[in-house]
Amino acid sequence: MVSRMGIVFDIKRFAVHDGPGLRTTVFLKGCPCTCRFCHNPEGQALEPxxxxxxxxxxxxxxxxxxxxxxxxxxxxxxxxxxxxxxxxxxxxxxxxxxxxxEFVGREMTVEDVMAVVSRDIIFYDESGGGATFSGGEPLCQAEFLCALLDGCRDLGVRTAVDTSGHADGDTFARVSRRADLVLFDVKVVDAARHEAFAGVRNDAILANLRRRSEDGGAMLVRLPLFPGVNDDDENARATGELIASLPRRHGVDILPYHGLGAHKYARLGLPYAGAQLAPPSPERVAEVARTLAGFGLDVSIRGDAWEPPRD
Ligand code: SF4
Ligand code: SF4
Ligand code: SF4
CATH class of the missing domain: 3.30.70.20 (Alpha-Beta Plaits)
Incomplete structure (x- = not known):
């Protein structure tokens, strides 16, 4: 039984970084992770x-x-x-x-969300875009998410799910088979380092990454890059090795840390762990890109294809 109601904390129309083309991105509340520098801390709690x-x-x-x-x-x-x-x-x-x-998080029905998504169908059709479901961790409201994905399918709107992959295998599979594209964040490969960074183990995440690849659906792996945290050679190599070992070929998009979510912590009355953190240097980002490309992967940086500089 799919839920017809869930808690949404934002809807952004004409988004250009959440999958191909012009998109409507729907942000669902709730996340089991506690990633340092989370850029949507207002989305972590399930309640408003x-x-x-x-x-x-x-x-x-x-x-x-x-x-x-x-x-x-x-x-x-x-x-x-x-x-x-x-x-x-x-x-x-x-x-x-x-x-x-500002009161962040409101109950919406599937029909409420579809009414917003359907406004821009003409732009999705022209640009190859669609609807993206993000969060928080959208799999936290898996029943609602499945209903939204079914609603989009009925409207002929292509879908993407932006996820940390942290969910049990059955839940992930139910969502995955409904989504045209999965944007799968892989932040840290080493289990202990991942737990220190995100507050959860990554066993289920890595199993779901492989599950999506085995299922045959489209997937773009995303690597949010935090200087001094996960931009080291060891993690870059481990990430490249992991993606290259999947049954199907998947691109990897590097998302350099930008600090744009910092102001939200003050508004929530929370301390921000990244107050002293600067964006990674272009040289460091290029070095990570080079390492990933060395595994035969198609690499992009914030959606722009990366090519090694010619000598
Ligand atoms: S005290 Fe501040 S937050 Fe409260 S109503 Fe007045 S302006 Fe708004
Ligand atoms: S502080 Fe809490 S209880 Fe009081 S009005 Fe705001 S949301 Fe309601
Ligand atoms: S998985 Fe995403 S929403 Fe959840 S804490 Fe990490 S960065 Fe924030």
């Missing part, structure tokens, strides 16, 4: 979260007044903070006319 922006808050107190749980108080500086009594009702966000409080 509140983002607050100190730079927009006038400290008018309207949200404090509106809170039915009495959970909000104004600190000496900055936007109000909520305590454990918060029920995530969203009344504070509705009361804020300065857009300083």
């Amino acid at each position: 979260v509140i983002l607050r922006r100190d730079d927009r808050c006038t400290r008018c107190g309207a949200c404090v007044e509106a809170c039915p749980a009495g959970a909000l108080s104004l600190p000496a500086r900055g936007a109000p903070v909520a305590d454990a009594r918060c029920t995530r009702c969203g009344a504070c966000a509705e009361a804020c006319v300065f857009d300083a409080t």
Whole structure:
């Protein structure tokens, strides 16, 4: 039985980095991983979260007044903070006319999502695009995701699922057989290093990577690259070896760290582990690309095909 309702935290139309062509990317809430530098920390919890922006808050107190749980108080500086009594009702966000409080995550039906996805069918057809389901980890809401993928199929919209691959094999298989393309993140190959980075073991991830390749569906492996964390030669070689060992040929797209999610941590009231982290140098990115290409893989960087420089 597939679920007709799930929790969505964003929908981006005309996305160009989430698969081929122009796409509508639907972000589903919930993720079992706790990756350092996660660029969508507001998507990790399955339930809605509140983002607050100190730079927009006038400290008018309207949200404090509106809170039915009495959970909000104004600190000496900055936007109000909520305590454990918060029920995530969203009344504070509705009361804020300065857009300083944002309620992230809302229940949507499959039909709600399809109504948005179907608006741009003409652009998908012209560009070779479609709908991408991302997160969080979209497999966290597998039943809803399956229903969304079925809905797209019924509309004739091609689909991609952007995943960490962290799910049990049956769940992954049910999603995988419905998706036209899987964008599969492989962050660290070594098991202990992966657990230290993402907070989960990668056994299931690696098994699902192989499962997708064996199933014969299209897959692009993506390597988010964090300087000093996973951009070393050892991990680059292990990643190349892993992808080259799969039953079918798959490209690999390097996604250099950009730090664009950093501001979200402050809005969530969370510390950000990447405060001192700079994007990897172009030379380092090229070195990793060269290592991967050495395994006979088609390599791209943020979607642009990479060629070794000619001497
Ligand atoms: S978050 Fe909005 S409603 Fe609350 S004090 Fe700030 S400006 Fe006023
Ligand atoms: S979400 Fe609801 S309970 Fe939580 S702080 Fe806002 S108004 Fe109060
Ligand atoms: S898998 Fe993705 S959404 Fe989940 S914590 Fe890691 S980077 Fe964030």
